[in-house]
Amino acid sequence: MKNKEAFYLEQVEEALARALPEPKAADLQGTVIRAMRYSLLLGGKRVRPMLTLAFCELCGGSVEQAIPFACAVEMVHTYSLIHDDMPCMDNDDLRRGKPTNHKVFGEAMALLAGDGLLTKAFEVALSGELKAEIAASGTRLLASLAGDQGMVGGQCIDLEADGKSVDLTTLQEMHSKKTVALIAAACSLGCIAAGGTEQQLEAARRYAQGIGMAFQIRDDVLDVLGSPEKLGKNVGVDEKLQKRNYVSLLGVTEAQRLVEEYTGKALTALKDFSGNTEFLRAFAESLAVRER
Amino acid sequence: MKNKEAFYLEQVEEALARALPEPKAADLQGTVIRAMRYSLLLGGKRVRPMLTLAFCELCGGSVEQAIPFACAVEMVHTYSLIHDDMPCMDNDDLRRGKPTNHKVFGEAMALLAGDGLLTKAFEVALSGELKAEIAASGTRLLASLAGDQGMVGGQCIDLEADGKSVDLTTLQEMHSKKTVALIAAACSLGCIAAGGTEQQLEAARRYAQGIGMAFQIRDDVLDVLGSPEKLGKNVGVDEKLQKRNYVSLLGVTEAQRLVEEYTGKALTALKDFSGNTEFLRAFAESLAVRER
Numbered sequence: 011m012k013n014k015e016a017f018y019l020e021q022v023e024e025a026l027a028r029a030l031p032e033p034k035a036a037d038l039q040g041t042v043i044r045a046m047r048y049s050l051l052l053g054g055k056r057v058r059p060m061l062t063l064a065f066c067e068l069c070g071g072s073v074e075q076a077i078p079f080a081c082a083v084e085m086v087h088t089y090s091l092i093h094d095d096m097p098c099m100d101n102d103d104l105r106r107g108k109p110t111n112h113k114v115f116g117e118a119m120a121l122l123a124g125d126g127l128l129t130k131a132f133e134v135a136l137s138g139e140l141k142a143e144i145a146a147s148g149t150r151l152l153a154s155l156a157g158d159q160g161m162v163g164g165q166c167i168d169l170e171a172d173g174k175s176v177d178l179t180t181l182q183e184m185h186s187k188k189t190v191a192l193i194a195a196a197c198s199l200g201c202i203a204a205g206g207t208e209q210q211l212e213a214a215r216r217y218a219q220g221i222g223m224a225f226q227i228r229d230d231v232l233d234v235l236g237s238p239e240k241l242g243k244n245v246g247v248d249e250k251l252q253k254r255n256y257v258s259l260l261g262v263t264e265a266q267r268l269v270e271e272y273t274g275k276a277l278t279a280l281k282d283f284s285g286n287t288e289f290l291r292a293f294a295e296s297l298a299v300r301e302r
Numbered sequence: 303m304k305n306k307e308a309f310y311l312e313q314v315e316e317a318l319a320r321a322l323p324e325p326k327a328a329d330l331q332g333t334v335i336r337a338m339r340y341s342l343l344l345g346g347k348r349v350r351p352m353l354t355l356a357f358c359e360l361c362g363g364s365v366e367q368a369i370p371f372a373c374a375v376e377m378v379h380t381y382s383l384i385h386d387d388m389p390c391m392d393n394d395d396l397r398r399g400k401p402t403n404h405k406v407f408g409e410a411m412a413l414l415a416g417d418g419l420l421t422k423a424f425e426v427a428l429s430g431e432l433k434a435e436i437a438a439s440g441t442r443l444l445a446s447l448a449g450d451q452g453m454v455g456g457q458c459i460d461l462e463a464d465g466k467s468v469d470l471t472t473l474q475e476m477h478s479k480k481t482v483a484l485i486a487a488a489c490s491l492g493c494i495a496a497g498g499t500e501q502q503l504e505a506a507r508r509y510a511q512g513i514g515m516a517f518q519i520r521d522d523v524l525d526v527l528g529s530p531e532k533l534g535k536n537v538g539v540d541e542k543l544q545k546r547n548y549v550s551l552l553g554v555t556e557a558q559r560l561v562e563e564y565t566g567k568a569l570t571a572l573k574d575f576s577g578n579t580e581f582l583r584a585f586a587e588s589l590a591v592r593e594r
Contacts, residue, residue, distance in 0.1 A: 037455075038455075038458075038459045038462075038472060038475050038476070039450060039451075039454075039455030039456070039458040039459050039479065041458055041462060042450055042454060042455060042457075042458035043450050043455075046450060089417075090417075093413055093414075093417060096390075096413065097390075098388075098389075098390075098408075098409035098410045098413060099410050099413065116390075117390035118390045118391050118461055119458070119461065121385055121388065121390060121391065121413070122385075122454055122457055122458055122461070124417075125381075125382075125385060125416075125417075125420065125454050126449055126450040126454040126455075128417065128420055128421065129420065129445050129448050129449035129450075129454060130445070130449050130450065132424045132441065132442075132445040133442055133445035133446050133449060136438050136439075136441055136442040136445070137442065141434075142433075142434040142435040142437075142438045142439075143434040145434075145438050146428050146434045146437050146438045146441070147428075147434075149424065149428055149438070149441065150424075150425055150428040150429065153421050153422070153424040153425035153428070154425050156421050157418055157421035157422050157425060158331060158334055158335050158338060158418040158421075158422065159331075162331075162334060162414055162417050162418040162421060163329075163330075163331030163334060163335075163418075164331070165334075165414055166330075166331040166333055166334035166411070166414055167330045167331050169410055169411065169414070170330075170333060180330060183330050184330070187331065
């Protein structure tokens, strides 16, 4: 799995840098391009584009076929981080240990850099050698899962839940839009790029749902395990804890049980594929026990 | 022309409202959808989508064929206004006589509403009954003209020119990206929707270039004519006037002459079409003498 991961990662990094070249000396808008590149090429786990490549290969396609969609999904993810970090949203100064986009380029330029990356995502998604039907249907799916019925909708739910207690249904709806939707886009787009069947697409969505929810709930578990004194004080009874994560709603044991249940669902979904699922299986399993 | 304009306007307003329906009661992300609708359905001249419809008809297509592209272009325009009005950009409180999006919904929600509209634009562009080749190539063109090489690039140039004197070349580059690019997208997408020829596309781009520049320079002329005491004080000699508009660089007479020159270029471009160009001719002429 490690070799495969390193290979995918290398392909993704190269393709992203190629998709958004450095500005030419004569470009008067060089700053916004540099701001876009700053966040896009900052590294990161590249979870989403790797999933696109893996599902494309699993459905019999090539890495090259999947590259435009893979880059597009990562650009959508990156724009959402830039805008999320802005002062009017989460007001974060650091991202992956580096100053956030608006800290380096200013708020106005960060806003434009996010807008530019979101726009570029759709240009790149439509830029490959894929058949027009495939390019168009994949790109439309990406837009629908990234927009008000998907990721942007989830951010709205998150924003309005800020400082409030929410029930489990709301929490699940929030994560299924905010996080799972783009992971589902990543997996589905791999299948679409390869010309996969409807059954494969449906299985890819179930896998995405499984690892997406497991990823999110594991996040909440790590939040608590990361600070044991907080654990003792907050879990179960402390009313000051915002009831908007799985641990505060269910307790740490039940939350981790859910992580494993969702991971199991992802692994089950892989059984619908006849190809080599080793990478995707190991990937799902590693998310369930990750420590950071 | 007035009848045609009213007809186009009605088609556009109906299609926009249909493309972004009111949230259902169960939608937890209703607020962002309401914020998107607030700005999208606020009215306005609908210059861009009307151009898309008119060029589609001129190239032998139907209004219905052009509607997805027309809505997409207007959504891109609307998102750019929402983000432009935000405190970190122009910090405007009013738009078309109504409170700006962030004044009504707050900054974070306005940011999301803009992101949602930009995303929706690409979903809608790919949603019609057009052949996949046409949908994909039109949508890719929209993305390239709206992004860092087009509108977003122009906004970056504008931002960096703020408070500085710029030369005529920079001014033209700024407007050709910030304003003309999306108008060119609007005109081109009409031709593409109709399956127009390469020659028609090229003529549509020349028309767009002509009316786009004329529109922008007329804006600068009106700025000055609108306040005569400012005219006497500022034009030509006053060093305090930011040298970043056509009147301050060229004087009002030469600027208006340029408006007419660009309008003439737009009218010449129409000669390459064999269909009825009456609407587009009258449209170009009206822009050159508009008073607001």
